[in-house]
Amino acid sequence: MSLSLVIACSLIYVSLLFLIAWRVDKRADRGASVVSNPYVYALSLAVYCTAWTFFGSVGRAASGGLIFLGVYLGPTLLAPIWYMLLHKMILICKHQRITSIADFISSRYGKSTSLGVLVTVFIVLGIVPYISIQLRAVTFGINTLTHFGQNAPANTAVPIWLDAGFWVTIAMAAFAVVFGARKLDPNERHEGLVAAIAFESIVKLLAFILVGAYVTFGIFNGFEDIFQRALANARTADLLTFQSANVTPFAWNMLMMLSLFAVMLLPRQFHISVVENTSTRHIAKAMWVFPLYLLLINIFVLPVALAGKMLFDANIHPDTFVLSLPLLKGAHWFALAAFIGGFSAATSMVVVEATALSIMFSNHIVLPLLIKMRLFGQGKDLVDGASRLLDIRRISILLMLILAYLYQKSVTNASDLVSVGLISFTAAAQLAPAVIGGLYWKRATKQGAMSGLLSGFIIWAYCLPLPGMAQAGLIPDAFVREGLFGISWLKPYELFGFNGVDSISHGAFWSLLVNTWTYAIVSINTRSSTLNLTQADLFVDIHKYIDGQERDVVRRQAKISDLRTILNRFLGELRAAALFREYETQSNTSLKDTKTAEADFINFVETHLAGAVGAASARLVIDRVTKEEPVTIEEVMRLLQQTREALEYSRLVEEKNTELKALTLRLTSANEQLKNLDRLKADFITTVTHELRTPVTSIKSLSKIILDYHSEIDETKRNEYLQILVSESERISRLINQVLDIEKIESGAGLNQLEPLDLSHTVQLAVKGMQQQFSDKAVACLMQVPEYPVLIQGDRDKIIQVIVNLLSNALKFAPDTGGQVSISLQTDASEAVLKVTDNGPGIPKEALEFIFERFTQLQSPERGKPHGSGLGLFITKMIVTQHQGSITAGSEPGKHTCFEVRLPLLENQ
Amino acid sequence: MSDDRNGKLIIIFIIALLVLNYPLISLVDKKTLIAGIPGLYLYLFLVWAGIIVAIRQIVRSKNN
Numbered sequence: 001m002s003l004s005l006v007i008a009c010s011l012i013y014v015s016l017l018f019l020i021a022w023r024v025d026k027r028a029d030r031g032a033s034v035v036s037n038p039y040v041y042a043l044s045l046a047v048y049c050t051a052w053t054f055f056g057s058v059g060r061a062a063s064g065g066l067i068f069l070g071v072y073l074g075p076t077l078l079a080p081i082w083y084m085l086l087h088k089m090i091l092i093c094k095h096q097r098i099t100s101i102a103d104f105i106s107s108r109y110g111k112s113t114s115l116g117v118l119v120t121v122f123i124v125l126g127i128v129p130y131i132s133i134q135l136r137a138v139t140f141g142i143n144t145l146t147h148f149g150q151n152a153p154a155n156t157a158v159p160i161w162l163d164a165g166f167w168v169t170i171a172m173a174a175f176a177v178v179f180g181a182r183k184l185d186p187n188e189r190h191e192g193l194v195a196a197i198a199f200e201s202i203v204k205l206l207a208f209i210l211v212g213a214y215v216t217f218g219i220f221n222g223f224e225d226i227f228q229r230a231l232a233n234a235r236t237a238d239l240l241t242f243q244s245a246n247v248t249p250f251a252w253n254m255l256m257m258l259s260l261f262a263v264m265l266l267p268r269q270f271h272i273s274v275v276e277n278t279s280t281r282h283i284a285k286a287m288w289v290f291p292l293y294l295l296l297i298n299i300f301v302l303p304v305a306l307a308g309k310m311l312f313d314a315n316i317h318p319d320t321f322v323l324s325l326p327l328l329k330g331a332h333w334f335a336l337a338a339f340i341g342g343f344s345a346a347t348s349m350v351v352v353e354a355t356a357l358s359i360m361f362s363n364h365i366v367l368p369l370l371i372k373m374r375l376f377g378q379g380k381d382l383v384d385g386a387s388r389l390l391d392i393r394r395i396s397i398l399l400m401l402i403l404a405y406l407y408q409k410s411v412t413n414a415s416d417l418v419s420v421g422l423i424s425f426t427a428a429a430q431l432a433p434a435v436i437g438g439l440y441w442k443r444a445t446k447q448g449a450m451s452g453l454l455s456g457f458i459i460w461a462y463c464l465p466l467p468g469m470a471q472a473g474l475i476p477d478a479f480v481r482e483g484l485f486g487i488s489w490l491k492p493y494e495l496f497g498f499n500g501v502d503s504i505s506h507g508a509f510w511s512l513l514v515n516t517w518t519y520a521i522v523s524i525n526t527r528s529s530t531l532n533l534t535q536a537d538l539f540v541d542i543h544k545y546i547d548g549q550e551r552d553v554v555r556r557q558a559k560i561s562d563l564r565t566i567l568n569r570f571l572g573e574l575r576a577a578a579l580f581r582e583y584e585t586q587s588n589t590s591l592k593d594t595k596t597a598e599a600d601f602i603n604f605v606e607t608h609l610a611g612a613v614g615a616a617s618a619r620l621v622i623d624r625v626t627k628e629e630p631v632t633i634e635e636v637m638r639l640l641q642q643t644r645e646a647l648e649y650s651r652l653v654e655e656k657n658t659e660l661k662a663l664t665l666r667l668t669s670a671n672e673q674l675k676n677l678d679r680l681k682a683d684f685i686t687t688v689t690h691e692l693r694t695p696v697t698s699i700k701s702l703s704k705i706i707l708d709y710h711s712e713i714d715e716t717k718r719n720e721y722l723q724i725l726v727s728e729s730e731r732i733s734r735l736i737n738q739v740l741d742i743e744k745i746e747s748g749a750g751l752n753q754l755e756p757l758d759l760s761h762t763v764q765l766a767v768k769g770m771q772q773q774f775s776d777k778a779v780a781c782l783m784q785v786p787e788y789p790v791l792i793q794g795d796r797d798k799i800i801q802v803i804v805n806l807l808s809n810a811l812k813f814a815p816d817t818g819g820q821v822s823i824s825l826q827t828d829a830s831e832a833v834l835k836v837t838d839n840g841p842g843i844p845k846e847a848l849e850f851i852f853e854r855f856t857q858l859q860s861p862e863r864g865k866p867h868g869s870g871l872g873l874f875i876t877k878m879i880v881t882q883h884q885g886s887i888t889a890g891s892e893p894g895k896h897t898c899f900e901v902r903l904p905l906l907e908n909q
Numbered sequence: 910m911s912d913d914r915n916g917k918l919i920i921i922f923i924i925a926l927l928v929l930n931y932p933l934i935s936l937v938d939k940k941t942l943i944a945g946i947p948g949l950y951l952y953l954f955l956v957w958a959g960i961i962v963a964i965r966q967i968v969r970s971k972n973n
Contacts, residue, residue, distance in 0.1 A: 069953055076960055077925050080918035083968070224945025231940065231947075240947040241938045249931040256929065284968040291961050295954065302950060 003146045006339065007164070013340055014171050017347070020199055021179045021192030028191035035194045036278040038285035043198035044272050045290045046205070048075065048263055049297055051137035051346035052421045054204060054338075055319045057298070061305035062318035065238070065245030070252055072298050074259030076291040082264065083287050086273060088439055090283070091542045093274050097611035101270040101431060102360040105453075107615040108438035108539050109446035110532030116364035116616045118450065119431065122457045123267060124357055124400070126427025129465070131353055131404035133420045134346040135172075137319070139165035139408075141339050144320045148327045165408065172350045173401045180355030181393040190355065194276050197352060200344040205297050207341020208322070212300020214334050215307050215325050223303060230306040239306065254505035258422065261429035267356035268349065275356075350401070358396035363614030366392050371620045389570060389612065419504070423464045426508045430456035433512075433519040442536045444519070447526040452519025456511045459495075463507030467492045560597045562625035563605045570612050570621070579608055602626060680853075691735055695728035702728075738871045745878045756906055757796055758789040759832050763825055766803035770811070779811055779819035790825060790832045791906040798879045805876045806836040806899050813840030813897065827905065831885075834901040842893035851889055852877040917967045925960050929953075 024034050034040070053071075060068040075082075089104070098104050102123065106116035142164045179193040220226045230236040238244035242252065263269050277283075308321030316324050322342065326334035367389075433456075434449040470477035493503050495510050528536065567576035580591055583604050591601070602622065610618035702721045706713065713721070763785050774781045792799075803823075810821040819839065826833045843851060852873050880887045885903035927933070937952040944951075 066949055066953065073929055073953070073957065076957055077922065077929060079960070079964055080921040080925070080967075083918055083964075084915055222945075224942075227942055227945055227947055227950075231942065237940065241940055241949055242934065243938050244940065249934075252934075253930065287968060288961050288965040291957070291964070295957050295961065299954070 003142070003164070006142055006145050006336070007167075009336060009340060010168070010343055011171070013343065014175065014347070017175060017196045017200070018178070021175075021196040023192075024195035025179070025182065025190075025192035033191060033278060035191045035198070035276075036282075038282040039289065040194065040198045041277065041282040042286040042289035042293065043201040044194050044276065045269070045286055046201035046293050046297075047197050047268055047272055047348050047352050048266075048290075049201070049204060049294070049345055050349035050421070051134045051342050053297065054208060054342040054345045055137050055141070055322055056133075056421065057301045058305045058308065058321045059317070059319035061239065061302050062309050062321065064247060065240065066242065066302060067245065067247045067252065067255065068301060069298060070255030071259045072294040074256040074261075075263040075294060077256060078260040078263060079287045079291050083283055085264065085436070085439065086283050087280055088542060089274050090277050090280050092439075092539055095542065096538070096615060097607050099275055099611060099614060100356060100360040100363065101265060101267055101435070102364050103610075103614045103616070104270070104274075105431065105434050105438065105449065106364065107610075108535055109434075109444075109449045110529050110535055111615045111619040112446050112450075112532075113364075113368050113616045113620065115446060115450055115453075116360075116614065117368070118453055120360045120364040122427065122430070122453070124361060124403075126424050126457075126460075127267060127353060127357060128400065128403045129407055129420050130424035131350055131400065132408035134350050135165050135169055135404055136408045138168045138343055138346050139163070140317075140320065141323060141342050142168075144323045145327070145335060145339055148324060166405065169401055169405045172347055173354070173398055175347065176351045176354045176358075176397045176401070177394045180351060180397060181358065181390055183390070189276055189278070193351065193355065194272070197272070197348045200348040201293070203344040204341040204348075205293065207337050207344070208297050208300065211322055211326060211334055211338040211341070212304055214331065216300060216303045218331070219307060219311075219325065219329055220303075226303045226306055229310060233310050236306050236309045239302075239309070248501065248505075251502055251505045254508050255422075258425045258429050258504075258508050261432045262425040265428045265431045265435060266353075266425075267360065267428075268352040271352060271356035271359075350404075354397045354400045357400045358393050359614075361396040361400070362389070362392045363617050366396065367613050367617040368620055371617065371624075419468075422504045423468070423507075426460055426464060426504065426511065427457070429508065429512060430460060430515055433516045437519060437523075438536075438539055440540060441523075442533075442540045444523045444536065445526045445528045446532050448519045448521075448523025451522045452515045455518045456515025459511040459514055460507060463492045463495060463510060464503065467503070556599055556602050556622075556626040558597045558602055558622070558626040560591050560595050560601070563597055563602065564591075566609065566621055566625065567605060570609055579605075688735070688739060692732060695731045699725055699728050699732075738875060741875055742871060742878070745875070745882070754793050754795060756791050757794045757799060759792050759794075759799070759834070759903070760785040760788070760790045760825055762796065762799055763803055763823060763834070766800050766807065767823060769800075770804060770807050773808070773811060774821070777811060777814070777816070777819065779814045779821055781807075782820065782822040784822070784824040786825060786827070790827055792832055792883070792903045793906050794883050794903065795879075798882075802876050802879050802901065803834070803836075805872045806901070809872055809899075810836050810838035810840070810897075814838045815840060831902045831904055834903070835898055836901075837896055837898040839896050842895055842897050843889065843891040844893055845891075848889055848891065852887070914967060918964070921960065921963050921967065925956070928956050 027034055035044070057068045057071075092098065093104065096107055098107055102116050102119040105119050106112050109115050175196075179190055179196065182190065182192070216223060216226060220229070227240070231240060264273070304321055304325065305318065308316070308318060308325055311328060312321075312324065322338045323335050326332070326338060430453060433452050434444075437444045438449070466475070467477075469475050493499075493506060495506065498506060498510070501509075564576060564580065567579060571579070583589075583601060584591055587600070589598075591597075597605075606618050606622045609621060612618075613621070702725055706718060706721055710718070763783070767781060767783050770781070807821065807823065811819075814821055821836070821838045823837075824835045826835075877887050880901055880903070883903055885901060887899065887901045889897065889899050891897040934949070934952075937948040939948050941948055
């Protein structure tokens with residue numbers, strides 16, 4: 001096949017891409033989005049399938065059997081949880097206007113410039129070889145088509161302008177420059193680019209299925225035929241199982257894990273899946289359409305590899321089987337279709353990857369550098385900053401592709417397509433801890449991310465690309481064979497003595513392990529800055545922020561005129577004016593240049609600027625014109641003071657409240673007491689009048705009898721009546737005396753005179769005085785008093801009254817037959833204990849608490865209302881209390897009642 | 910995004926992780942053809958298709 005035909009076809013194909021991208025972009029400018037569609041989104045995700053898939057998978061299958069499937073099963077495995085991860089990442093990126101994976105990490109860890117630089121440098125180093133293998137695959141393809149069956153020309157001998165790879169690179173660069181940096185879009189959406197990528201995905205899928213079907217059904221008689229012949233062929237039988245193809249479970253799992261991370265974190269994947277996403281609603285469909293695409297494109301890989309192995313000898317490179325099999329059978333058009341498929345796979349990867357890398361490179365390395373050196377964003381380039389930014393972007397794209405081309409020229413034939421791709425996968429996977437941790441772990445700090453990434457990248461470089469370069473003869477290879485400085489456990493393929501696995505699994509294992517641990521341990525042991533904390537909160541709890549307002553801890557101030565200048569400079573005057581209008585309507589304020597901007601507006605400007613230049617650069621630019629008002633100590637103290645005062649106040653209120661409650665309680669009880677007293681008073685009067693009326697009535701009637709019938713009444717009768725009159729009068733005067741006593745005691749009049757008093761003598765005296773009454777009623781009185789004097793301080797008459805009261809009370813309740821009253825006096829350590837016991841009916845338990853209250857008269861069914869005023873025990877208790885003593889009553893109903901008086905001894909007073 | 914759906918998707922992920930792994934793989938990793946197709950090849954593609962169908966069912970159920 002002639003070179004010119006191949007070149008012509010390629011050019012026609014590229015022109016077709018230009019046409020598609022151009023038309024879609026034009027329609028997008030008119031506001032009609034073609035790419036906002038879940039199927040376009042899913043197809044554009046298939047940018048994952050590169051020339052490596054197209055040519056390399058077959059090559060890989062020809063030596064490792066089904067191991068190549070791990071690269072596509074990883075994304076399938078991820079798909080169910082990717083749904084959640086991607087959803088969150090897209091929300092964050094839309095909210096923060098994040099435009100690249102470096103931007104994402106830098107933003108998450110406090111908009112750190114250094115982190116952005118670190119990620120960008122390592123990702124560029126890790127991904128450029130990956131781009132270069134696409135270029136090489138295309139060159140390889142062209143050579144295969146044009147020189148099939150001849151000796152391939154020596155690559156180095158060709159001058160650059162005759163090298164097909166060079167022109168391929170130029171074509172791809174042109175496409176990327178035109179559509180990847182067409183205009184400065186704050187969202188970094190490139191609709192034309194996405195449409196072209198989706199189209200290319202269809203082309204490469206159809207091309208591969210076409211060739212696969214041709215090989216399977218055209219050259220062979222279907223799957224069964226191929227597999228049966230492969231099983232019978234010694235060169236291919238071992239490819240049918242993992243075991244015979246030497247695929248270890250470890251390698252299989254590491255490969256799935258690497259590709260699982262890569263499909264999320266490779267710059268082009270992040271760009272297509274997150275930045276170019278037009279609606280989160282597209283994710284759901286993409287989550288099964290994309291794995292389905294991967295399944296379809298892989299069905300024929302093994303059959304083609306087996307066919308190639310069976311039909312060719314070792315001279316033909318397995319990476320070219322897709323092309324050489326049709327060529328072998330003379331089916332040139334099939335070969336050309338296969339080439340176009342591979343070419344489209346390569347272009348889509350190169351264009352998107354270069355665009356994504358250029359965004360990172362210009363936003364995280366070129367711009368911060370220019371801003372720091374004050375070469376950009378200053379007075380003189382006021383006029384057209386936006387186009388300067390685009391120029392930087394375009395130059396970055398060219399730079400990436402030139403690097404890739406040079407790499408391809410210098411490191412030819414170093415290793416097959418898949419190995420280079422997997423080394424890049426491993427580099428991208430190093431971002432996983434920082435990204436996934438950043439999404440779910442607030443504690444993660446910038447230092448943690450920084451040291452994790454750094455350690456991961458160093459181990460990655462030492463274990464993967466450096467030994468590769470050594471084997472290609474670019475650097476001395478002693479460290480590969482003997483370990484660094486001759487230390488054997490530092491051998492890059494057997495780090496720490498871990499051997500028996502392939503170099504990719506080995507390098508991926510160590511770098512990710514160390515990376516994750518360093519990230520976690522350093523994060524736990526370092527503190528976050530305020531900005532890092534706010535960003536961490538925003539990333540982890542993005543749902544909270546989608547509707548709500550951001551709160552700034554650090555308040556910033558800037559002149560509105562400065563902000564306007566910045567926006568003009570970076571976004572162009574048109575867009576800047578539109579943004580100002582948008583903010584004015586949104587927040588209902590007018591933005592006069594003379595005024596100072598609110599923190600809210602500064603955030604608005606920063607977020608939109610971040611869309612154009614990345615979060616870290618936007619921060620740098622805004623910092624130029626803002627005065628940060630750091631929260632002063634006074635402010636903090638004032639805030640604290642306010643809080644403290646509020647706390648104090650609420651504590652006071654609570655205290656008052658408690659006091660009030662207690663007071664109310666006291667008042668209620670006082671009221672209750674008063675009511676009680678009132679009732680008592682009324683009772684008192686009723687009782688007293690009643691008590692007085694009974695004797696007065698009998699005095700009145702007897703006196704009347706004596707007055708009316710004094711002549712008729714005989715002597716004895718008259719004497720009897722007069723006797724009654726005297727005793728009733730005595731009863732009245734006794735009652736009056738008792739009432740007066742109470743009044744006297746209650747009014748607070750003290751005791752007459754306190755003197756040392758021998759209690760045992762007093763008891764004897766009182767008992768002697770009562771002797772007559774006891775014998776009248778035939779009640780025995782038993783007395784037990786100590787021989788020695790029991791001295792207390794007291795009022796003699798009152799104490800006698802107490803004893804007499806208790807004795808008469810006991811006498812009153814003692815039964816008529818066999819009645820017995822005992823009185824005893826004892827002393828304990830500090831008190832004299834006087835007990836008066838009777839064997840009467842006793843007092844019911846419920847009545848015990850009332851008996852010391854005035855006018856309490858116990859009624860019993862058998863005996864009715866007893867005699868007495870009900871004041872005796874009340875007076876007794878008052879007298880005892882006045883003597884600092886106490887009186888208690890105990891009773892066992894039906895058996896006995898005992899009153900116990902305790903009075904303090906003299907020596908203790 | 911309902912929690913119910915997320916739960917189901919996580920379960921699919923765990924199941925996929927188990928079936929795409931050893932020891933299940935070693936059961937089919939034999940040099941025999943099932944209906945003319947190598948056991949491992951057939952198994953991996955069937956599991957693959959199964960995962961796709963499962964995800965499709967789960968994300969569809971909510972859209973209705």
